[in-house]
Amino acid sequence: MTAEALVIARPAALTQRVPFMLSRVAWYALCGLLAVSMLLPLVWMVSIALKGNGDINQLPPSFLPREFRAANFVDGPAQIGFYRLLLNTVIVTVLSTIGAVVSSMIVGYGISRIDFPGRRFWFALISGSIFVPGIVGLIPLQHLYISLGLIDTWVPLILPAFFGSPIFVFLARQYYQSIPKYLDESATIDGAGHWMIFTRIMVPLTKPVWITVAIMSFQLAWNDYLSPLVYLQDSKKFTLPLGMAAFLSDQAGSQYNYYMATNLLFVVPPLVLFFLAQRYFMEGLGALGTIAK
Numbered sequence: 001m002t003a004e005a006l007v008i009a010r011p012a013a014l015t016q017r018v019p020f021m022l023s024r025v026a027w028y029a030l031c032g033l034l035a036v037s038m039l040l041p042l043v044w045m046v047s048i049a050l051k052g053n054g055d056i057n058q059l060p061p062s063f064l065p066r067e068f069r070a071a072n073f074v075d076g077p078a079q080i081g082f083y084r085l086l087l088n089t090v091i092v093t094v095l096s097t098i099g100a101v102v103s104s105m106i107v108g109y110g111i112s113r114i115d116f117p118g119r120r121f122w123f124a125l126i127s128g129s130i131f132v133p134g135i136v137g138l139i140p141l142q143h144l145y146i147s148l149g150l151i152d153t154w155v156p157l158i159l160p161a162f163f164g165s166p167i168f169v170f171l172a173r174q175y176y177q178s179i180p181k182y183l184d185e186s187a188t189i190d191g192a193g194h195w196m197i198f199t200r201i202m203v204p205l206t207k208p209v210w211i212t213v214a215i216m217s218f219q220l221a222w223n224d225y226l227s228p229l230v231y232l233q234d235s236k237k238f239t240l241p242l243g244m245a246a247f248l249s250d251q252a253g254s255q256y257n258y259y260m261a262t263n264l265l266f267v268v269p270p271l272v273l274f275f276l277a278q279r280y281f282m283e284g285l286g287a288l289g290t291i292a293k
Contacts, residue, residue: 049073049261056256069257076258077265084236085243092157092239093221099161100168100217101210107164108172109198113184123173130166142230156231157224157239161217168213175209176202211280219270240266 044063048056049072051065077083110116111123145156179202187197203210225241232238238246244266248259274281 045260045264048257049076049264051257053255053257072257072261073265076255076261079255079258080244080247080262082240082262082265085238085240088154088237089222089239089241092154093218095158096161096221097214097217099158100165101213103162103164104168104172104213105203105206105210106198107169108176109194109202111169112173112176113181113197113202114194126166126169130170138226138230145231151231152233152237153231154237157221157227161221165217168217171213172206172209175206179205208280208283211277215274215277215281218273222270 047063047065050068050070051072052067052069055062055065055067107126111119111126141156141160142151145151150156183201183205184197187201192200223241224239225245228239228242232242235243235246244259244262
């Protein structure tokens with residue numbers, strides 16, 4: 001046994017351990033402060049949702065309600081028409097999500113796995129369009145839907161998703177690039193065409209990325225306020241963001257407790273979806289930097 005192996009490791013000197021412990025405490029304190037600052041608006045929303053009408057405009061405002069009114073979570077949605085708006089929003093969001101996933105995965109497969117003339121040009125064009133603000137095409141699209149007689153329908157809210165989104169196509173293409181090409185070649189030798197390769201091989205292998213696209217497109221469609229505001233006129237067709245904004249501006253008055261209670265119900269579905277699929281979401285984003293040859 002060597003002399004070095006017989007040396008007993010000495011504990012670090014106190015002058016070295018104290019600064020290290022202080023730095024760890026300071027780091028955890030900073031993280032805790034940032035977490036509290038992010039959660040404070042949500043806690044304040046819950047507080048308002050549980051207050052009575054007399055507590056909302058109290059000066060100075062009280063952080064905790066004097067009396068807890070859980071009935072706001074029943075009365076608020078009833079006044080806003082939450083469940084009708086919820087049904088409208090679910091229909092629009094689910095169809096938009098399906099369209100976004102299907103279109104982005106098919107286009108990403110074509111750009112990534114099929115060698116055709118101009119493939120790099122089209123990918124560069126799609127990637128570059130990510131930086132074009134969506135508001136630029138709002139007026140031309142509105143005129144298009146007016147000429148087609150589709151204003152005051154859900155078609156303008158759903159149809160664009162079936163034509164793909166540049167960011168989703170980019171995510172799908174990058175993930176396809178991480179899958180070895182020999183899988184395609186082996187399937188081609190066995191007589192499989194592109195559709196069979198896509199449905200039988202690529203769809204199972206790309207589960208993380210299409211779940212990622214589904215989560216992102218779901219949240220975008222669920223929270224979309226501008227498109228319903230531009231294209232919808234009949235209040236019976238309103239989605240939740242537009243319907244709740246109309247209640248706040250036209251009817252709410254001092255009933256912010258009803259609004260906040262309904263707003264808490266509004267944010268539950270995206271949160272539940274994310275927590276159920278967060279493992280695939282992180283896996284899909286984490287694999288974007290891996291490129292297989």
